[in-house]
């Protein structure tokens with residue numbers, strides 16, 4: 001079978017993994033790399049033997065490909081994704097779609113008008129533990145679900161690395177808010193959030209947030225997220241999901257993945273869920289998400305994690321931010 005040729009635009013921390021996963025996939029191959037930083041582009045492209053560029057327009061002029069990952073920071077998403085969509089390339093867009101809901105609405109509307117297949121990279125939907133939670137909630141096995149609790153705690157590294165150009169809720173909390181909406185499968189009635197800002201105050205952002213989401217079917221969701229703890233914490237992320245219903249519950253402990261490594265000066269709990277490398281290949285939910293995208297494009301089947309669902313998650317983040325700034329519950333802004 002002819003491999004699906006995929007380009008990658010933005011090959012920093014996550015985009016370099018996208019490129020590698022396409023190279024390792026039996027039904028795909030990388031076609032070209034774009035990064036605004038020439039050295040970053042070259043370093044990602046050369047080991048894969050593909051051409052590299054610093055502009056999407058040069059990629060489009062020079063390479064033959066069917067699809068692209070757009071893994072630039074969200075404030076560059078629109079200007080890099082739209083030329084690809086207009087050229088008919090199917091898109092895997094990194095989350096979040098844009099920094100604000102208004103910019104998200106513009107991107108969704110303009111990408112949809114091109115008719116390309118588009119998926120948004122909400123990787124938790126491809127984590128087998130979260131997939132199992134979804135299957136249990138949908139099957140009715142959990143009875144009448146009452147509450148969904150989610151936690152995602154990182155270290156102050158998040159504030160230092162990401163606080164410069166993004167913020168906690170839009171970059172990190174959005175993963176769990178998307179999962180909550182996916183599991184509850186019901187419109188959001190209102191959102192209430194309290195936040196605290198110290199280390200990220202110079203950037204005008206929060207270091208921690210507690211978000212309550214009320215769904216129309218009565219489910220109450222609760223998210224705790226932060227990048228407060230010192231970098232000495234043994235696991236890169238402390239995550240959890242707890243779904244509680246009258247017929248039972250699902251409880252995910254993501255504080256470790258059953259692996260402890262002890263060095264002479266440090267104990268660590270490495271992540272094995274998101275992009276572990278085993279047998280020389282990147283695995284985890286990132287690879288599973290890209291596999292789903294490749295299969296969706298090849299088979300012409302609508303993907304999981306659509307533009308509409310990503311817009312919904314962004315609208316919950318938007319309501320949480322409005323709630324926190326006004327000290328009042330907030331409703332979701334409907335799509336235009």
Ligand SMILES: NC(=O)c1ccc[n+]([C@@H]2O[C@H](COP(=O)([O-])OP(=O)(O)OC[C@H]3O[C@@H](n4cnc5c(N)ncnc54)[C@H](O)[C@@H]3O)[C@@H](O)[C@H]2O)c1
Pocket residue numbers: 009010011012013014015034035036037040054071072073074076080094095096121122123171
């Ligand atoms: N789905 C996930 O689990 C996940 C994980 C990490 C990051 N992300 C998302 O991916 C995006 C990138 O995050 P990152 O951590 O890889 O950032 P990064 O800073 O490590 O990499 C971004 C890269 O994009 C390049 N770039 C910036 N503007 C560009 C432009 N106009 N054209 C081409 N290249 C450009 C930069 O030079 C850089 O190499 C963010 O939106 C982030 O939220 C998603």
